[in-house]
Amino acid sequence: MAEEKNIQERIDWAVDVCRKRGLRRTKAMKQLLRVLIESQCPLTLADLCGAKALSDHCDKATVFRLLGRLQAKGVIRRLGLHERAAYYTFAYPGEHFDYLVCTDCGKIETLKMDCPVKVLEKDLMKRTGFSGLYHELEFFGSCPQCVG
Amino acid sequence: MAEEKNIQERIDWAVDVCRKRGLRRTKAMKQLLRVLIESQCPLTLADLCGAKALSDHCDKATVFRLLGRLQAKGVIRRLGLHERAAYYTFAYPGEHFDYLVCTDCGKIETLKMDCPVKVLEKDLMKRTGFSGLYHELEFFGSCPQCVG
C-alpha cells in the first residue's frame, strides 16, 4: 500500500506525538512503529517479536511495554479479533478499519470500505451517556481457499 | 427479560438441537444453558464456574469442554469483547446482539437495536467469496458512572 515516503511520514508523525506526550525516542519505538505500519494487517505480540526487524533488537517484554505506551498515547490500537492473543494496529488520525477473518485458516483481511456504524456512535453517546465511544467490527467466515 | 416459561423454552430448544447433533443430555449441559440464558450479558468461563448453579456440580474443565461442544453445535456463541478472557452468550435463532462496553469498569450492556451491518454481510460474501459470514460489533467508551 503505502510507499516508503508515506511510511516514513507516518512513523514521523507517531514518534512526534509520542515525544510531545513524554515518551523517549528509542530505537525500539521506531522499529516497532515501522513494522506495524508496513504490515497491512493487525499483528500480535508474538508476530511482532518474530519480525526480524524487531527480534534482533528487542526483548518481548520491551515490545509488550512499548505497545502499552503507544496505545496510551493513541498512536496504535488494540484489537480483540476473537483470538486468544491481542492484536495491534497502527492508528493514523481519521483512519478506521474493519476486518474480515477466516475462522478456518486465521487469515485477516483489512476492509477498505466506508465504515457503516460510524454514524451510530454519536447517536449512542446521546442515548446511553457513554463518552469517548469507538468501536470494533469484525466479520467472520470461511475464505474461498478454505472452502475450496 | 424472559420469564421462566420463556427460559425453559429456550433451554429445551438448545438441548433438543444438541441431542439431534449427537451430544448427550447431561445435567451439566442443562445447567450451563440455564445460567447462560438467564444472564442478559455474555459471561466468561470464570463467571460461569463462579455461578453457584454450576460450581456445585461441574468442574471448570467440564464447563470449558461443554462450551466448545455447544458452540460447535451452534447454540452458543463465543465473543472476544476485547478482554483477555473469552465471553460466551446464548445464540437463539434469528437473534443477534451488539454490545456496549465500559473500558473503565468493564460493564457490558447488550444493545437491543436493529443491527446496522446485517445487510452488509450478503454484499461482503459476494464481493469476497467468504461463506458463512457472521459478525461481532462492539462499542467501547466510558459509562456515565465512570466519568461522573
Place this chain on the structure above:
DNA sequence: GTACCTGCAAAACCTTTGCAGCATC
C-alpha cells in the same frame, strides 16, 4: 455394554511484573 462425559491434575500459552543496568534527554 459402549461411547461419551466428568473430575482432577498438570501442561501450555500468553501476558504481566521485579529488578539491576543502560540510554535518552
Place this chain on the structure above:
DNA sequence: GATGCTGCAAAGGTTTTGCAGGTAC
C-alpha cells in the same frame, strides 16, 4: 545526572489436554 527504557527471569491468569472412572443411551 536524573528519569525512563531495556533485558532477563520469574510469576500470574486463562485455556487446554491426559487419564481413570462414571453416566447416558
